[in-house]
Amino acid sequence: MVVPPWLSVPPPGYGGLEQVVAGLVDALVDRGDAVTVFGTGRESGTAGDFVSTGPELQYHRLGESLPELAHLARVNHLVHSADFDVIHDHTTIGPLVAGRRAVPTVATVHGNPVGEYGTVLSDTDHGVGLVAISHAQRRGNPRLPWVGTVHNAMPLRDFPRKRAPGQGPVLWLARFSPDKGPEVAIRVCRRAGLPLTLAGKCNEPAERRYFEQVVEPLLDDDVTLVLNADRDTALRLLVDARCLIMPIQWEEPFGMVMVEAMATGTPVVALRRGAVPELVRPGLTGLVCDHPDELPAALLESSRLDPADCVAHVAENFSAERMAFSYESVYHSFLATRVRPGRREPAPVSIR
Incomplete structure (x- = not known):
């Protein structure tokens, strides 16, 4: 399991990719698989073995290409076909360099595969299989x-759960x-006459600039601001909230916070x-709107939805156990196309 070099697995706060990988590793180990996590830093909080390609997490260099390339180059030197059946890569650049590995690679695409990122992915080596996180993304x-x-x-x-509809503020968490769309959330909640908690990650220069120029001028007494919440705080805010608002302005490939x-x-x-219609069951676990003008009424209506239906929907469709089973199926089907009859070793991976 190859993770980006930026954050620990699992992360202490914001880090949806790392949260997903941590759950996947533990569930695979529970199913009897031997999993090794390749990352940076000094430790991992998963049940898998951990191999570090460098002593320090590279969060302060997030957005640069060289830290990830160096991390991947070290991974490629460390993996051998005698030790691993398949590599599961979660990095951005991994699909471009995976063809140099002696072990077949599947790579999960965690971003929106269009524009520049789509161009990068279109040059993926023929021996690498890409996994989508939603049908909308694909x-x-x-x-x-x-x-x-x-x-x-x-x-x-260990997820905390509410027993009755929340009476707290509307929550935006992103x-x-x-x-x-945090500015949309502010305007929509004001139209509905409901208080709002804005709990946002605001570490990177672009995030700080956007917050200062666009969001901060809109703040007033009806908005509670929480910056860079840790995991426990985020969960408490979710439990207390009336509902979560997702006024997204792009084709979000998943949206783990939902x-x-x-x-x-x-x-x-x-x-x-994006993937909103795949995740939310309208009228049961939430309300899906076609236009921002529909959001105020939906916020008010959300209080009639049963929390138990939301929990049951996630348990049935988005458990780590189900994800692990699905990835095992992908590994097996992918390896079946890569293994020569009568041999355990994978076929050599061609490089374009």
Whole structure:
């Protein structure tokens, strides 16, 4: 399991990819698989073995290409076909360099596979299989070498849950970016006459600049601001919230926070973009709107939804156990195309 060099697995706060990988590793180990996690830093909090390619996490260099390339180069030197059956890569650049490995690679695409990222993925080596995290993501670029679709998920054992509809404020929980629509959330909640908690990641220069220029001038007494919440704080906010608002302004390929909200029993009110229709069951676990003008009424209506229905929906569709089973199926089907009859060793991976 190859993770990016930026954050620990699992992360202490924001880090959806790392949360997903941590749940996947533990669930695979529970199923009897031997898993090794290749990352940076000094330790991992998963049940898998941990191999570090460097002593320090590289979060302060997030956005640069060289730290990830150096990390991947070290991984490629460390993996051998005698030790591993398959590599599961979660990095951005991994699909471009995976063809140099002696072990077959599947790579989960965690971003929106269009634009520059789509161009990078279109040059994926022929021996690498890409896994989508939603059908919407896959439809966004159907020509890529997809080998499966597996929804993100999480371990649910220790998740806090509400027993009755939340009476707290509406919650927006995301990174401060125009894609996530925090300014839309403020205006919509004011129209509905409901208080709002803005709990946002605001570490990177672009996030701080957007917050200062666009969001901060809109703040007033009806908005509670929580910056860079840790994991425990985020979960408490989800449990206490009336609902989670997702006024996204882009084709979000997944949106893990929606699953986290429903896992606590908190319904989701969202715009119909990206993977939202795959995650939320309208009228049962949330309300999906086609236009921002529909959001105020949906926020008010969300209080009638049963928290137990939200929790049951996540348990059935987004458990770490189900994700692990689905990825095992992808591994087996992918390896079946890579192994020569009568041999245990994978066929050599060609490099274009």
